[in-house]
Amino acid sequence: MFLFIFIGVPLAIAGFLPLISRVSRRLLPDFLSNLCFVLLLAASVSIFNLWPGAGRFSHNLQWFGSNLNLALALDGLNVLMLFTVSVVSLAVGLFSINYIDRYGSRAIYYAILLVLVASINGIILATDLFTMYIFIEAAGIASYGLVALGRTRNSTEGAFKYLILSGVASSFILSGIALIFIKTGTTGIREISMAKNSITELSLILFIAGFGLKCALVPFHFWMPDAYTAAPAVMPAMSSGIFVKTAGVYAICRVFFNVYGLTPAVSSVMVYLGVISILAGAFLALGQTRLRRMLAYSSISQVGYIILGLGIGTPLGIIGGLLHLFYHSIFKTLLFLNAGAVEYATGTDESVDLGGLGGRLPFSSGTNIIGLLSAAGVPPLNGFWSKLIIVIALIQVKMFLYAFIAIFASVVTLWYLLLIQRRVFFGKLKESLKQVVEVPFWMTFSMAALAFVCVWTGVVFASFISEWVLPAATVLLDGLKSSLNTFMIGG
Amino acid sequence: MINSALLNGWMYLYCAAALVFIGLYCILMRRNMLRLLIGLEIVSKGICLLIISGGYPHRLFLAQALVITVIVIEVCVMAIGLSLVIRAYEQSESIDIRTFSNLKG
Amino acid sequence: MTAFLLAGTMVFAALAVFLKDMLKAVICLLISSVFLGIIFFRLNAPFAGVFEISVVAGLIVVLFILTISLTGGQKSFVEPSISLPIFLVLFFIFSYVLFVGIFRSGPAEEPVSMVEEYSKIGEVLWMGRALDTVGQISVIFAGVFVLLCVVGRKRDDK
Numbered sequence: 001m002f003l004f005i006f007i008g009v010p011l012a013i014a015g016f017l018p019l020i021s022r023v024s025r026r027l028l029p030d031f032l033s034n035l036c037f038v039l040l041l042a043a044s045v046s047i048f049n050l051w052p053g054a055g056r057f058s059h060n061l062q063w064f065g066s067n068l069n070l071a072l073a074l075d076g077l078n079v080l081m082l083f084t085v086s087v088v089s090l091a092v093g094l095f096s097i098n099y100i101d102r103y104g105s106r107a108i109y110y111a112i113l114l115v116l117v118a119s120i121n122g123i124i125l126a127t128d129l130f131t132m133y134i135f136i137e138a139a140g141i142a143s144y145g146l147v148a149l150g151r152t153r154n155s156t157e158g159a160f161k162y163l164i165l166s167g168v169a170s171s172f173i174l175s176g177i178a179l180i181f182i183k184t185g186t187t188g189i190r191e192i193s194m195a196k197n198s199i200t201e202l203s204l205i206l207f208i209a210g211f212g213l214k215c216a217l218v219p220f221h222f223w224m225p226d227a228y229t230a231a232p233a234v235m236p237a238m239s240s241g242i243f244v245k246t247a248g249v250y251a252i253c254r255v256f257f258n259v260y261g262l263t264p265a266v267s268s269v270m271v272y273l274g275v276i277s278i279l280a281g282a283f284l285a286l287g288q289t290r291l292r293r294m295l296a297y298s299s300i301s302q303v304g305y306i307i308l309g310l311g312i313g314t315p316l317g318i319i320g321g322l323l324h325l326f327y328h329s330i331f332k333t334l335l336f337l338n339a340g341a342v343e344y345a346t347g348t349d350e351s352v353d354l355g356g357l358g359g360r361l362p363f364s365s366g367t368n369i370i371g372l373l374s375a376a377g378v379p380p381l382n383g384f385w386s387k388l389i390i391v392i393a394l395i396q397v398k399m400f401l402y403a404f405i406a407i408f409a410s411v412v413t414l415w416y417l418l419l420i421q422r423r424v425f426f427g428k429l430k431e432s433l434k435q436v437v438e439v440p441f442w443m444t445f446s447m448a449a450l451a452f453v454c455v456w457t458g459v460v461f462a463s464f465i466s467e468w469v470l471p472a473a474t475v476l477l478d479g480l481k482s483s484l485n486t487f488m489i490g491g
Numbered sequence: 492m493i494n495s496a497l498l499n500g501w502m503y504l505y506c507a508a509a510l511v512f513i514g515l516y517c518i519l520m521r522r523n524m525l526r527l528l529i530g531l532e533i534v535s536k537g538i539c540l541l542i543i544s545g546g547y548p549h550r551l552f553l554a555q556a557l558v559i560t561v562i563v564i565e566v567c568v569m570a571i572g573l574s575l576v577i578r579a580y581e582q583s584e585s586i587d588i589r590t591f592s593n594l595k596g
Numbered sequence: 597m598t599a600f601l602l603a604g605t606m607v608f609a610a611l612a613v614f615l616k617d618m619l620k621a622v623i624c625l626l627i628s629s630v631f632l633g634i635i636f637f638r639l640n641a642p643f644a645g646v647f648e649i650s651v652v653a654g655l656i657v658v659l660f661i662l663t664i665s666l667t668g669g670q671k672s673f674v675e676p677s678i679s680l681p682i683f684l685v686l687f688f689i690f691s692y693v694l695f696v697g698i699f700r701s702g703p704a705e706e707p708v709s710m711v712e713e714y715s716k717i718g719e720v721l722w723m724g725r726a727l728d729t730v731g732q733i734s735v736i737f738a739g740v741f742v743l744l745c746v747v748g749r750k751r752d753d754k
């Protein structure tokens with residue numbers, strides 16, 4: 001029963017929210033949604049404490065006497081992902097208490113956010129490829145809604161283009177699943193990994209295309225800048241923070257490590273795509289002046305790091321990739337929320353019109369500095385350790401050129417992020433911005449909390465790796481055999 | 492299994508592949524927003540045909556459950572796409588995807 | 597008979613792409629869905645056939661016609677297209693490549709058993725794959741809330 005609350009509680013609250021909003025427009029939706037996020041965070045931490053550290057658990061529920069086969073499973077990778085999702089969703093939930101004033105319809109927004117979190121938890125906990133596909137679609141529909149929240153002409157355009165491209169990606173994924181179904185007659189991860197010779201090459205190509213579109217690998221990255229600039233700032237934070245990681249990177253991990261097994265062909269494709277994404281994202285971000293567009297290209301670059309680390313296939317590479325997955329969720333969400341705070345305070349996103357806000361917005365400026373130093377990989381903040389591990393893993397397998405590219409792109413990242421920081425926060429205060437005040441309390445609180453997590457996970461990175469990331473990496477390294485040691489829990 | 496799909500004719504598989512191609516061509520080459528949605532629908536039809544013809548004759552119930560779910564998902568996506576088209580028309584009097592290029596660059 | 601139905605599906609789908617008038621294109625989509633539903637019936641999959649005809653050829657086409665009437669009728673404009681022979685050549689090449697890709701290797705070496713596992717369709721959706729049902733509920737919730745957000749007017753909260 002315990003695992004189902006990750007999916008069931010947000011869905012139930014989302015169902016009741018439009019009804020409750022008749023009673024109280026403002027207080028009750030805020031309070032209930034954030035209570036739900038706090039509950040999910042507590043549940044994921046307590047699962048981590050209760051969990052013995054190895055193996056997989058499945059659940060069967062009893063519903064009025066008959067055995068309801070809710071096949072949810074938990075292993076090391078799931079625990080890490082659940083924790084990431086709950087931290088990011090709590091931060092975004094707290095931030096949007098004040099931010100959604102500008103957009104209205106607070107209850108519907110929280111309902112969409114809760115359904116998004118429930119679907120993402122569903123993707124993580126599913127044991128069946130088709131169930132993963134259903135929840136990927138549900139989360140996608142929720143994100144189209146978040147993009148279209150702005151009700152301007154740009155948001156409609158961005159939402160429609162995102163819908164079409166993401167719909168094509170989902171149909172690629174579904175074709176891959178259909179081909180596996182034709183060959184083996186089933187869609188469960190465990191059954192497919194036990195049958196030999198279960199995937200055709202076409203299926204692999206379709207999966208790479210589909211999941212690559214979902215996580216914005218080059219050359220499938222076209223939707224990300226347009227969708228992120230047209231949306232309210234909470235949407236890029238949720239999407240780049242957890243949706244891209246879950247529907248893209250986590251799904252790639254499950255399919256290519258646990259279902260199919262990492263062959264040299266797949267590994268080299270992942271490494272190439274990762275390196276191209278790193279370079280393309282870094283260089284395309286250089287020329288941008290709009291804050292969110294630059295951060296979108298930076299996201300493309302950082303996801304390239306994650307895929308590169310995972311594609312190497314050695315234990316150190318996988319640990320580096322997973323560590324960068326968690327750290328990137330934290331600092332990229334912080335950077336996007338900062339961009340949202342700047343827009344809330346000044347009404348514009350274009351860095352040409354801004355300048356010298358450091359004095360007027362001290363909290364935002366401080367947390368932005370912490371965020372950008374983490375993103376660029378400056379010690380002792382958290383980005384440094386994950387990038388260092390990925391570079392060491394590359395040197396271990398003698399890919400010296402790629403290691404050099406990774407370090408070079410890190411320097412370029414530092415350059416453009418510092419450029420934006422200088423333009424927006426330092427320098428002379430423009431005349432039109434003299435009236436700007438600091439953003440309200442909940443927004444600064446969530447940004448400060450994320451900055452604190454950045455610094456703290458950077459300092460205690462060694463124990464973090466050994467407790468959280470190492471079991472996750474073990475799951476991926478076991479590969480096809482990891483689904484075999486599954487324990488059943490009734491109840 | 493693939494044996495049964497062979498038995499029943501390679502025609503089903505070829506038709507599914509052809510439908511997917513027609514749908515992808517429509518999405519790539521057409522400018523009217525409604526046609527893009529028609530293309531997405533045709534791709535889904537192709538994949539439903541692939542699932543059902545692959546599940547014949549031993550896995551039909553599972554295949555039908557999969558197809559029913561896919562059709563439900565398609566209805567939701569189409570409904571949202573169509574409402575976005577209506578709103579785009581209200582905002583700018585045109586449903587040509589080329590006029591919506593504010594966000595490039 | 598089967599070949600005729602399959603050819604009909606493909607031809608009407610292609611017509612739905614190429615016709616200039618939006619209303620006629622949607623009617624071609626409807627006819628294509630009906631053909632596909634009949635194919636499903638012939639393959640002993642009645643539930644899928646019923647869903648295909650009633651939902652796709654019913655609900656989605658009605659929504660399309662509603663949208664066409666709300667967006668100004670049938671204004672059509674010049675669209676880029678390649679000439680018909682090139683399209684046919686690309687069509688045969690591409691679908692042949694897809695088809696060979698599906699066909700390439702034989703069945704899995706330890707195939708799962710050849711016997712049908714379930715006996716009724718309700719059993720699959722409720723007993724066998726209950727999490728899929730939860731997934732469908734979340735898809736429907738997401739769709740409803742996003743529609744409420746897109747269609748509704750902006751309200752100020754106090």
